[in-house]
Amino acid sequence: EVQLVESGGGLVQPGGSLRLSCAASGFSISIYSMNWIRQAPGKGLEWVSYISPTSSTIYYADSVKGRFTISRDNVKNSLYLQMNSLRAEDTAVYYCARQDVFDLWGRGTLVTVSS
């Protein structure tokens, strides 16, 4: 089955760090760009970051630039998001999604930033 599965979410204190993973199965991510998108509780969708197939091009939303780092391991068929200096406003469900048009999404992983 073609799917994406996120993991690594949880409760973290403000200023803390967390690393999210997104494992792909049923296809190889090596030929696809990948993205992270988040959704705060009861709010709309916010694109977070993009990475090209070879990691040569990376983009971030202004809200996370300098704090979050996207990366990928095409051999492990996985995508990652290293989140540092976390703030309360980073609390959200984090989704990974495939390609520029986000044609395939995972179910998401909840990150809660709270003391």
Place this chain on the structure above:
Amino acid sequence: DIQVTQSPSTLSASIGDTVTITCRTSQSVSRWLAWYQQKPGKAPKLLIYKASNLESGVPSRFSGSGSGTEFTLTIISLQPDDFASYYCLQYNSNSRMFGQGTQVAIK
């Protein structure tokens, strides 16, 4: 950054109605605009890409149109399964941006 304004934020409709949702962008995005449906507790689902291309498996009652800065999603003959939230996304620029979302509710 290219801003996206989606309207309306909510709309009430009945089964069988035709509904239209609009997204406007602050600069031209050519046809690099997509539409998604999201149900509570679920991940969004791609409906339309490149303004008017129907994603595989999506019912033909969904259609998209527009180019440049103005785009519409139209749902004809609204079905019970269509009551959900809808989002547009511009993916023309380095900074992708979603619209604020439209909740389609039962009248």
